[in-house]
Amino acid sequence: MWTVGAIGFTTPLLLWGLVLLPALWLLLRAVPPAPIRRRFPGVALLLGLADDETQTDRTPWWLLLLRMLAVAALIVGFAGPVLNPQDRMPGRGPLLVMIDGGWADARDWPRRIDRIEAMLDEAARDGRPVAVVQATDLPGDGLPFQAAEAWSARLAGFRPAAWLPDADALADWTRTLEGRFDTFWLSGGLDWPGRTALLSALERHGQVSVFESPRPLLALRPAAFRDGAIGLTALRARPGPATEATLAATGRDPAGVERVLARVPVAFAPGETEAATDLVLPPELRNRISRFAIEGVRSAGAVSLTDDSLKRREVALIAGNENREGLQLLSPLHYLHKALEPTADLIEGTLSDVVLANPDVIVLADVATLSPAESEALQGWVEKGGLLLRFAGPRLAASDVSRAEEDPLMPVRLRAGGRTVGGAMSWGEPKTLRPFGEGSPFFGLEVPDDVRVNAQVMAQPDPALADRSIAALSDGTPLVTRKKMGQGQVVLFHVTANAEWSTLPLSGLFVQMLERLAVSTRPARPDAAELTGTTWVPQAVIDAFGELAEAGTLPGVPGERLAGAVPGPDLPPGLYAGEDRRLALNVIGADTVLSPAAWPARIAVEGLAVARETVLKGWVLAAALAIFAADILASLWLSGRLRGGRVAGGAAVLALGLMMLVPQGARAQEDAAAPDDSLALRATSEVVLAHVLTGDTRVDQIADAGLRGLSEKLTQRTSIEPAEPIAVNLETDELSFFPFLYWPVTAGQPMPSPEAYARLNRYLRTGGMILFDTRDADVAAYGGGSPEGRRLQQLARPLDIPPLEPIPSDHVLTRTFYLLQDFPGRNAGRDVWVEAAPPDAEQAEGMPFRDLNDGVTPVVIGGNDWASAWAIDGQGAAMFPVGRGYAGERQREIAFRFGVNLIMHVLTGNYKSDQVHVPALLDRLGQ
Numbered sequence: 001m002w003t004v005g006a007i008g009f010t011t012p013l014l015l016w017g018l019v020l021l022p023a024l025w026l027l028l029r030a031v032p033p034a035p036i037r038r039r040f041p042g043v044a045l046l047l048g049l050a051d052d053e054t055q056t057d058r059t060p061w062w063l064l065l066l067r068m069l070a071v072a073a074l075i076v077g078f079a080g081p082v083l084n085p086q087d088r089m090p091g092r093g094p095l096l097v098m099i100d101g102g103w104a105d106a107r108d109w110p111r112r113i114d115r116i117e118a119m120l121d122e123a124a125r126d127g128r129p130v131a132v133v134q135a136t137d138l139p140g141d142g143l144p145f146q147a148a149e150a151w152s153a154r155l156a157g158f159r160p161a162a163w164l165p166d167a168d169a170l171a172d173w174t175r176t177l178e179g180r181f182d183t184f185w186l187s188g189g190l191d192w193p194g195r196t197a198l199l200s201a202l203e204r205h206g207q208v209s210v211f212e213s214p215r216p217l218l219a220l221r222p223a224a225f226r227d228g229a230i231g232l233t234a235l236r237a238r239p240g241p242a243t244e245a246t247l248a249a250t251g252r253d254p255a256g257v258e259r260v261l262a263r264v265p266v267a268f269a270p271g272e273t274e275a276a277t278d279l280v281l282p283p284e285l286r287n288r289i290s291r292f293a294i295e296g297v298r299s300a301g302a303v304s305l306t307d308d309s310l311k312r313r314e315v316a317l318i319a320g321n322e323n324r325e326g327l328q329l330l331s332p333l334h335y336l337h338k339a340l341e342p343t344a345d346l347i348e349g350t351l352s353d354v355v356l357a358n359p360d361v362i363v364l365a366d367v368a369t370l371s372p373a374e375s376e377a378l379q380g381w382v383e384k385g386g387l388l389l390r391f392a393g394p395r396l397a398a399s400d401v402s403r404a405e406e407d408p409l410m411p412v413r414l415r416a417g418g419r420t421v422g423g424a425m426s427w428g429e430p431k432t433l434r435p436f437g438e439g440s441p442f443f444g445l446e447v448p449d450d451v452r453v454n455a456q457v458m459a460q461p462d463p464a465l466a467d468r469s470i471a472a473l474s475d476g477t478p479l480v481t482r483k484k485m486g487q488g489q490v491v492l493f494h495v496t497a498n499a500e501w502s503t504l505p506l507s508g509l510f511v512q513m514l515e516r517l518a519v520s521t522r523p524a525r526p527d528a529a530e531l532t533g534t535t536w537v538p539q540a541v542i543d544a545f546g547e548l549a550e551a552g553t554l555p556g557v558p559g560e561r562l563a564g565a566v567p568g569p570d571l572p573p574g575l576y577a578g579e580d581r582r583l584a585l586n587v588i589g590a591d592t593v594l595s596p597a598a599w600p601a602r603i604a605v606e607g608l609a610v611a612r613e614t615v616l617k618g619w620v621l622a623a624a625l626a627i628f629a630a631d632i633l634a635s636l637w638l639s640g641r642l643r644g645g646r647v648a649g650g651a652a653v654l655a656l657g658l659m660m661l662v663p664q665g666a667r668a669q670e671d672a673a674a675p676d677d678s679l680a681l682r683a684t685s686e687v688v689l690a691h692v693l694t695g696d697t698r699v700d701q702i703a704d705a706g707l708r709g710l711s712e713k714l715t716q717r718t719s720i721e722p723a724e725p726i727a728v729n730l731e732t733d734e735l736s737f738f739p740f741l742y743w744p745v746t747a748g749q750p751m752p753s754p755e756a757y758a759r760l761n762r763y764l765r766t767g768g769m770i771l772f773d774t775r776d777a778d779v780a781a782y783g784g785g786s787p788e789g790r791r792l793q794q795l796a797r798p799l800d801i802p803p804l805e806p807i808p809s810d811h812v813l814t815r816t817f818y819l820l821q822d823f824p825g826r827n828a829g830r831d832v833w834v835e836a837a838p839p840d841a842e843q844a845e846g847m848p849f850r851d852l853n854d855g856v857t858p859v860v861i862g863g864n865d866w867a868s869a870w871a872i873d874g875q876g877a878a879m880f881p882v883g884r885g886y887a888g889e890r891q892r893e894i895a896f897r898f899g900v901n902l903i904m905h906v907l908t909g910n911y912k913s914d915q916v917h918v919p920a921l922l923d924r925l926g927q
Contacts, residue, residue: 007081007616014079021068066631073624083614094129094145094181095119098202101134103300103587104188105160106544108213112186113155115211119184120155124148131181134158135165135198136569141176160544162300162587163567167194174201182206189217189237191595199603210605212597218245218294219301219588225309229278232266232292237594239271246295249279251288257767261285263295273594293546300587303546305575307584315340315361316347316354332365332393332497335505339514355381362386365497366393368401370409379408383486389517390490391497392457411468411483411492413460419477420455430454431473433509440470441516442480444530448507453479455501456494471513480513491517531559534578541574542587548574565589686723689903690738691867693727694746700727703744705879706867710899712876717900718817720907730756735763739906741770744867745795747787757798764799764858769906772796777827777863789863801859805836813857816904818897825864825895826882832862856906869895 009015097116099105105112116132123130129145132155171194183202189212202208217237224231232247249262262285268275281289294302317340319332340346347359351370354362355377362378367390370378382388388409390396402410430452436442459465459478470491471480482491495502504510535558538551557571559578567573567587576583599605682688689711691703707725714720728741730752735741741763752760764770774788807813807823811834814820823832835857869892871879882892 007083009079009081011078011080014075017075018072021072024071025064025068063631063634066627066634070624070627070631073620073627077617077620077624081616081620083616092126092128093206094131094143094179095123096143096181096183096202097130097132097151098183098185099132099134099158100165100186100188100190100192101136101158101160102164102188102190102192103160103162103544104164104190104217105186106546107217107297107299107302108215109160109298109545111213113158115186116155117152120148120152124152132158134161135170136161136163138169138173141173143177143181145181161569162542162544162573163569164190164192165194166568167192167197170194170198174198177201177205180206183208185210187212187597189213189597191597195597199600208603210599210603211607212605214607216240216243217301217594217596218297219299219592219594220247220292220294220304221588221592222304222584222586222590223292223306224590229280230286231276231278232264233274233276234266234268234294235588235592235594236268236273236275237596239273240268242270243268245275245297247277247279248293248295249281249289249291250293251290253288255767258290261289291548298545300542300544300546300573303542303548304586304588305540305542305548305573305584307575308581309584313344313360314347314357315344315363316349316357316359317363317365318348318351318354318367319365332391333363334498335510336363336365336497339505339511352377358386360387361389363389363391363497365391366395368395368399375409379485382409382488382490385487387488387517388490390492392492392494392501393496397457408485409490411481411490412465412478413462415458415460419458431475431477433479433504434472434474434476436471442471442513445509445512445516448509451502451504451507451509453495453502453504459494528560528563531563534559536562536576536578536583538572539575539577539582541572682723682726684737687720687907688723688726688738689740689742690726690728691742691744693729694744694749696746696748699744699746702871702879703727703742703867705871705873707742707870709870709872709878710896710903712872713870713896714900714903718904720903722903730760735759735768739768740903741768742867743770743772745772745774745788745792747791749791749795751795760799764801767856768858769856769902770859771866771902772859772861773825773866774861774863775827775865775868777825777865786863792861799859803836804833804859804861806831807834808837813860813901813905816901816908818901820894820897820901822894823862823864823898824869824891825862825866825898826868826880827864828883828891832860832864834860860902864895866895866899870899 097119099112099116120130124147128148130148130151131143131145132151133139133143174197183206185199185202185208187210199208219235219237221233221235230249234245234247244265244267247264247266248260249264250258251261252258253261262279262281264277264279266275266277289306291306292304317333317336337346344361347354347357349357351362351374355374358381362381378388390410396414400416401407402412402414403416406413432449433447433451433453435447436445453473456473456477456479459469459481464483465478465481468481468483469478470482471478473479478494480491480493482489495504497505499505535556537556538554540548541551541554542548551574554572557576561571562576562583562585564571565585567585571585573585573587576585689707691700691707693700694703704725704727711722711725714722726738728735728738760770772792774786774792776786776788779786809821813823813834822828868880869882873879878892882888882895883890
């Protein structure tokens, strides 16, 4: 290939034809154009006359230049012009394309695939067999050499793994390699065990070239809770200039929708590879976080999943007697405060108050008798998954609680009085603790020798006592008992929570026992000893791109394997669930340091950028044909054969020919490269109301005019200032941009495609609202009595619509902005249907309204033709009459008020409902 600047020619010898252009110029210059023949009778009068001056007619110079350009374009086109030709040395022999294939490759995986495609193209030109191998997914013995074309069709199936290559597996595989071959190695830029040995093994078989991305490699360590804040540390593989990244905390909001809950910047200092920051969040928000990620980086290393070690539990502490002014160490809650404050959020108050707060754990320290209302509320709370932790004391020992029969909120029956040891009238010396059995949640904890028990409440012998005893004294009497209750459990320490009856609260074992009971979160990951003999089931796994997915049917893994915390094919990174807690296995550990790959000087290292060759032959030949077409038209014009109406026809033929000469693939690429983002920009820059296109032009115009009128009323009366409404095509447009869709139903409306229904269902599940308007309230009742109603049933059948009911009088739609009881449009007297209230939604005593649906109803269905009532023309006047006289205008006003309530409900949810309940709630809480 011969190159001139950025242009190369595959057949440069044809360019010698350009030398003949001057001769062609002279030839065409010497040949006059053909004469024009005209019959003129008077020419006979000119016969015999002689002209003293003669002049040869020649072809105009601009026409000659046009023809020269056409011939030159043909010569250049057949010479094979190429833009950005690649200079390369033809290779010979087999070629191995080795890919790291780990999570570090995921950040620019498409560029790696492009680079491999270029390698395969070169190998195909040279006729070299190729083998493509991922170090994280090794083939069997040997290398699978095949034609380059075969690998090109399989590249789309390659995916990086969410772990690094295994050194032992690579060592075994390299021993099976035979023969000579060159290697193109696409490195992720990260050093890992076995990489140097693999390089040496490949160099023994041929030349090795490395391709590595210059983009920075970023990662994120697991989050840690310290000093009331979440500590986050970002890493980069190579030192560099000062730069900043953004860390995003993702979790589910109260509506169950996953979204970014918080963002925090993190700054790398010049030359530093670590950057740390703290994120302070309220406990309710912090406990919702499921993962942290570096924004803009698609890699499993840039994602850190959270588990129970981050989610501080809310613990309510209630003491039976706190009248000990100045005696802090004797307070029943003092040692619980010291044990739980570092790892839990503590709540104090009355039992009725803390049950309403729905904490994770309620601790009753020497609380004996509960009122029937408190007992009932506490039982319901435990059955729904709460942990009730009770401590004994003088009050409990002196009471009759759980004596004659077992109390529902006690794990065992108790003997009257208590047991005192170590005194003059005691049962013996103070008792120590017996080692914990295998069935106990405390199994594996070391029992200190200095823990002594001086007094306790005794459990009545019972056939179930042995199963409920999870800790015992050295003489076998139960120290801690537990029973299941619904989804929760009740646990009783048979000693006090302070040091009156035992030295247990003074020891570190006390904190460890609370951790094992999941009263507080464990600040550190369990060690190998704690994980030994356990099995953990994967709940969710994360791929190399940092995307979280359900684990499906993946088998459980032993705790010993999980203790190693090294992801692999049999232990993918993700979230694993045990008996009483969850563990996150992340790609990056708490002590991980990113080590960049260092290559010897003898290894050529290139980037991943691919300068694509662009073949210009088609374009140049098309230009030559276009010039020839222009030459033909010019010749016809000079000869007088292109006059009058023929000019327009000739120009049309020329334009059509030029359009046909433009390469179709290039035009398709241009179209694909310039997507229309106008809809997204309009819909997201302001609040926009949208209506669904029905195919009926008149109905669509009315819907647009109606939403325009409603938008004007919202601007006049509320703080919402909507932009011009947008018409939505269900088949092509994205719906998530719009909080509200107005869907007028027509009898002949076509059914949406399955893809459109998928978008609609996703829209309904993520907080959107659709107002279905059959516009037939004046002729039919709800249930399909009209063609529009029957069509609505067909349209709505594939939609994920909840059960419906006529809008109740205490629904939030009746008071979102205006107080309403009727919802007319152009028609009146028709039921409006919304999402049905839960079956147990009853009006509580003291509450003015029921606590109905906690979110926004996804659909509202009616037939009152609201768009016609809202519709205005270009001058702002109503387009259609509503009723007669004042009553009609009043009906139009109520229709507008319903529209305002509807949009306010969409944008604020149950805010107004909550505001209505505030006085009653404060009254019940005694505020």
